[in-house]
Amino acid sequence: MPWALSVPLLPEESLSSWLVRAAMRQGCDPLSLTGAIWPSWRVWTRDIDREIPLTKIRPLVNASGNAPDRFKKAGVRDDCEKVAGYSLPEAQAWPWLLALGSRNRLRHGGQQVCTLCLAEDSTPYLRRHWRFAWHTGCGFHGVQLIDECPVCKAPIEPHRLSAEDQHLAQCSRCHEDFRKEVCTSPLPEAFNFQVLADRVLKTGNVTFRQASIAPDDWFSMVTFFLGVVRRASRRPVSDLGIALLSLDIPVTDSRMPISGLAFELLPVSERSALLAAVERLLSIGFEETFSALVECHVKRSALHDPRKSPPVVLLPLLSRLSHHPHGPHRRRVSSAYRPMSERAVRASWARLKRRMKAEPTF
Numbered sequence: 001m002p003w004a005l006s007v008p009l010l011p012e013e014s015l016s017s018w019l020v021r022a023a024m025r026q027g028c029d030p031l032s033l034t035g036a037i038w039p040s041w042r043v044w045t046r047d048i049d050r051e052i053p054l055t056k057i058r059p060l061v062n063a064s065g066n067a068p069d070r071f072k073k074a075g076v077r078d079d080c081e082k083v084a085g086y087s088l089p090e091a092q093a094w095p096w097l098l099a100l101g102s103r104n105r106l107r108h109g110g111q112q113v114c115t116l117c118l119a120e121d122s123t124p125y126l127r128r129h130w131r132f133a134w135h136t137g138c139g140f141h142g143v144q145l146i147d148e149c150p151v152c153k154a155p156i157e158p159h160r161l162s163a164e165d166q167h168l169a170q171c172s173r174c175h176e177d178f179r180k181e182v183c184t185s186p187l188p189e190a191f192n193f194q195v196l197a198d199r200v201l202k203t204g205n206v207t208f209r210q211a212s213i214a215p216d217d218w219f220s221m222v223t224f225f226l227g228v229v230r231r232a233s234r235r236p237v238s239d240l241g242i243a244l245l246s247l248d249i250p251v252t253d254s255r256m257p258i259s260g261l262a263f264e265l266l267p268v269s270e271r272s273a274l275l276a277a278v279e280r281l282l283s284i285g286f287e288e289t290f291s292a293l294v295e296c297h298v299k300r301s302a303l304h305d306p307r308k309s310p311p312v313v314l315l316p317l318l319s320r321l322s323h324h325p326h327g328p329h330r331r332r333v334s335s336a337y338r339p340m341s342e343r344a345v346r347a348s349w350a351r352l353k354r355r356m357k358a359e360p361t362f
Ligand SMILES: [Zn+2]
Pocket: 114, 115, 116, 117, 118, 138, 139, 140, 141, 142
């Protein structure tokens, strides 16, 4: 049975945004709307922004009157597969897509918004690109995105709003209107990175050391350097830390993550700090960076986990570094008897706080 009120998808709108708006427009809660379309499919326990599978599309097309290809375009699968370079399995985290960390219908995070975009919309809605992990700022307004309610710190979960809430520019827990928030400036280097990554994804190829490489090669290369920066920030007095600091790469920025969580799970401030450092490294260039690494006697094993092979495009550069990984083997005290380092305590505290976010405060 088609809906009485049609709800077209807005430019660049994400699928979850559209489903929430469609529900409010029909005067019902998102859960009731999706329950009516798909009685035996629990939409909100999954990341519906990724895609609506072909097998599920028909009842939605019938009810909404929107063409199937509009829904396909609104999903992020195609873009995410360009970034990853392979077909992405459903039951796995997708690289460079913010993870929602769903548990039932509760989430840990993973949704960002530009409050000024929401304020200017005649009908506030969420953009697809706010889910990409390299997005930390708004290209139109030059402000940092927010990924939690500024008042109660809850993650942004529009699917938990109800029909009475009427619009999705608000916190589902405390109902703070995001449109009146004071915005902060993004880190310019992190924003430069965002522009660059968007361009790589859009143009479909990029020049790397006089050769043309595919977007997935570029993203795996920057993923590698994110890991390098995180390693250096953990040990700024190591050879690696000293080498990067000598290039003015800000590995000691106080916003660097300490939790050890995957990049796609980090809050916007921590991702910004990491991306700013990687952008600085990219703008210095690989020749200069690797020369500094060689000068500071950085071993190849200091850059990455030896169990994971580095991106092929970086192998010629990595071969310049000494390969001998460790000095004399030291016996370690069994971890059960070792006190936790301050860093380890802070990291587990940060992970615990993220888990607690998913619990309602009332
Ligand atoms: Zn904006």
